[in-house]
Amino acid sequence: MTMVDEATVRDGQRLRLHVRGAVQGVGFRPYVYGLARRYRLGGFVANDPHGVVIEVEGARASDFVTALPLEKPPLARIDEISVQPITAVASEEFCIRASEQGRVSTRIVADAATCPECLGELFDPASRFHLYPFISCTHCGPRYTITEQLPYDRAATAMKRFAMCDSCAAEYADPNSRRFHAEAIACPQCGPRLSHPVGEIAAAIAVGKIVAIKGLGGYQLICDARDEEAVKRLRQRKQRDQKPFAVMVGSIDAVAEIAAADAAELALLQTVQRPIVLMTSRYRLAPAIAPELSRVGIMLPLMPLHHLIFDALNSGHPRAGNSWAIVTTSANLSGEPLLTDNDQATRRLAGIADLIVTHDRDIVIRADDSVVSVVAGRTQFIRRARGYVPEPVRLARSVPSILAVGGTLKSTVTATRGSEAFVSQHIGDLDTAEGVRFFEEAVHHLLSTLDVEPVVVAHDLHPNIASTRFAEASRRTLVAIQHHHAHAASVMAEHRVEGPVLALVLDGFGYGGDAGNWGGELLLCVRARFQRLGHLAPLKMPGGDRAACEPWRMAASVLHGLQRGDEIPRRFAAQPQAARLSALLDQRDVPKTTSAGRLFDAAAGLLRISLVQSYEGEVAMKLEARVRQPRVARDGWVIEDGVLSLSPLLERLASDALDPADGAELFHGTFAAACVDWIARTARQTGIMTVALSGGCFVNAILSAEIERGCLAAGLAPLLPRQVPPNDGGLSLGQAWIAALQLIEHQDREGTT
The missing domain is CATH 3.90.870.10 (DHBP synthase)
Known part of the structure; x- marks a missing residue:
């Protein structure tokens, strides 16, 4: 948006413009240069810590202001243009000045695929870039992955070691070239080289x-x-x-x-x-x-x-x-x-x-x-990284500087600056020393690039994961955020709502407010707080965490709960522990879970689709792959006191005669319908019609589409993640938003006492 009183902008006066957004490393300065020359204006353009600063003077300065956002380079993103009339100076040629230094509040854009113009030169025998594997221009090529700090100049990138040859230097300085001030410019004479042809x-x-x-x-x-x-x-x-x-x-x-x-x-x-x-x-x-x-x-x-x-x-x-x-x-x-x-x-x-x-x-x-995938016509992230990072999520308000360090699986970190939340690239799991080092590297790069000093570090409620330990070692003020509350808040943050909303979070594992194993939760969320209104019926997890890797154990738990424990040794004869599992399930201290992920595991185990898994979500993906058309068993669930039980459905899935594909269709359709019924009943009781849908199970395209469709049919307003994944890759955004709101509330209370 342009922030200017047009009545104060008159042709012939000098104007100073500040442009904020993704305007560095995208050919914005050469674009401004060309536009100013078109309107025969004097002045300059330069990168500064906040974005781009422009001064123009001449008879058509107001035309320049009007045209500026309309013809921007393809990779540029303009968030704000402010315009201020200033004292005129002697007429001069328009030029590009050296970048101004200072505290950074701008951002760099993501890496971009090779543009059509560069691709044409790549295969043009007459081009000096013919078959050169590092060809790029202001419209394409590496940005984020080669940038050490802002403002974005060649000296602050990995290209600083490559001195430009005369030809590249001439293009870099030529306002009519597509590589005018293209910081990654290089050619076979002066640029990077491959080790093999x-x-x-x-x-x-x-x-x-x-x-x-x-x-x-x-x-x-x-x-x-x-x-x-x-x-x-x-x-x-x-x-x-x-x-x-x-x-x-x-x-x-x-x-x-x-x-x-x-x-x-x-x-x-x-x-x-x-x-x-x-x-x-x-x-x-x-x-x-x-x-x-x-x-x-x-x-x-x-x-x-x-x-x-x-x-x-x-x-x-x-x-x-x-x-x-x-x-x-x-x-x-x-x-x-x-x-x-x-x-x-x-x-x-x-x-x-x-x-x-x-x-x-x-x-x-x-x-x-x-x-990414396309679900019901919308783009859904499964992993957000190259190409999208570091594009920020715009928040509903300006917030204090927060660092949020996510969870332990599919890890990301988030830093806030003003009204923007910058979610890092996908880091991965923090269960190896290399993974933790990458996590620490990502935190350092994010904070240094944004030039922010967080006042609070938000982390998961779980006391014994690497990200929590990192937060505790930071010696900053800490805010612990319950896992599923953070999932819900990530959706609220990107949709710029503060509540009240209902939130259905279907997930694998999260440390609960009662120190239990949560994962299928119905929450009421208002600003920085939540209330647990309901959950999936608990299932025993024989073997604890091993049950997450061996779905047959969850299937055995279901059989035991249905009073059919004597079937376990026969149905899972290939598993060495099967004969002993029924006795284990009889014990009172077997851990329990409300996890939706473990419910998927139980269904896959009962249908003999998969008894063990080698990667997270494997059996759920294989279960989804069997579905041609989801079907609903209308008597497949029971809701009592906010607890949703799928026991009637699971009993049908336990039938030896049921075809696995039929069972997969029945499971997906019935689970989705049950969730919609659960939400709709709660909406009628509370009067809250907006529903945030999040958690790792919403990566499942069928479940996600069916629940969204069912909510709409019930007159509800479903909100789904669009800018971050529904899985733990979006967790840090939710943590940051909750911590920011808590800090604002604290500051407001302090200000009134």
Whole structure:
């Protein structure tokens, strides 16, 4: 928005403009330069700690102000333009000045896929950038992952070590060039270099080898996605037993060969963010890509090197009848963060990759590929990282500076500055030393880039996880936030509502306010507070945390609760502990859970879809993959005193005669209908019609769509996560919002005493 009294803006006077938003590193200064020259204005433009400062003077200054937001560069995001008349000075040529230093309140934009203009030059034999894998301009290329600090200038990026050659320096200084002040400008004469030629990379892929390449946010492992043996070797070497791999294809036309995509999914694929998009698989890839799943993650080439690899594969190794498709996955051992350092990659990937391709441009901050899906026509994040970070979430009000450190799985951190919340890239699980180091690195980079000093650190209520320990060691004021309250608050924060709202949180595990194992919760949320109105009926967890890895244990718990414990040894005869489990379940001290995730596990175990899982959410994804059309058993649930029990449904799923696919459809349809009934009853009792829907189970596209549809049909107003994932990747945003509101309330009370 433009903040100016137009009556005070007169042609011929000098105006000072401050532009805030994502306006550094996107060609905004050269854009302003060209616009000022068009209107024959004097003055200057410069980056400053708050964004961009502009002074213009001349007969058409008011026309400049009107045009400024209308013709901005494609990657620019303008949040605010303020305009102030100032004293005129002697007429001068318009110029770009050096950046002003000071406390930073601007932001950098995310990395962007190669633009069409650069792609044309990449394959133009007459271009000096012909076949150069690091071509970029002000409209595309690396930003966030090469930036050390703001304001965004070459000296503050990983490009500072590469002195521009005469040709690049001339383009950098030429206002008519697309690379005018493009900080990542480079060419074969002066820029970064690959360690291996592209032809060698393509040849290795074509014969079934595994190749590691240094990408924008970290190393990637690639191989032929149609070669089952190559994919199996990658699984074995990477120690990734079942978790699905993403696949990259060379063009949008190639998508139809391997997936049934709708228009929204195809459009999402082609955005500059280049996320991995989940689509219905046509099962024409190696079966080991996504074992027993109905969807496959697909992405298009992101950086020039990807385009060059596909060009080399198609020209040097043509494939009759099928386009090339390559596995594209993070180069790390399972459970560890992305590798970015050349020496570490060479050493640690030696036993995984047959060829390791490095280059000499540093990755300042690692960022994995983002993963999204389209649910009921809306984009839903599963993993928010490269391409979207560090775009902030706009809050309903300006808040104190808060650092929120998330949970322990799918970790992110959030820092607030003014009315913006900056959620970090996906960090991952904090159960390894490398994961914790990455977490600490992400915290430092976020705070230093934003130039903020948090007054409070918000953390999960769980006392014994790495993020809580980090918060306690920070020596700052701490605020502990209950896990599922934070899930609900993340939705409230991005939708800019303070309540009251009902919140349905369907999740795997969260430390409860009573120190119990929560995960299927119905909450009432008002500003910084919540009340637990209801929960799923508790289930025993024989073996404690082992039950989360062995769904057969949750199925056995259901059988025991149905007074059918004598069936456990027969139904789960392949499990060594099955014969003893019924006696264990008879004990009074067996831990219990209200987790919706464990309910999914129990259903999958009863239907014999999966008895053990090798990665979080595996059995829930395999259960979802069996669904063709969800169906509702109207007598499948009971609600008493706010407790939702699915026992009638689970008893039907326990039938030996029930087909697993039929059972999966019955489970999804009935669970969704039961949740809608639960919410609707509570809405009638409370008069609250707005419902926040969050938690890891809402990654399930069928459950999410069915509950949203059911809420709308019941006259409710459902709010779902759109800017952050519903899983623990959104947890830190909710923590930050609650902590900020608590601090504001405290300050208000102090101010009135």
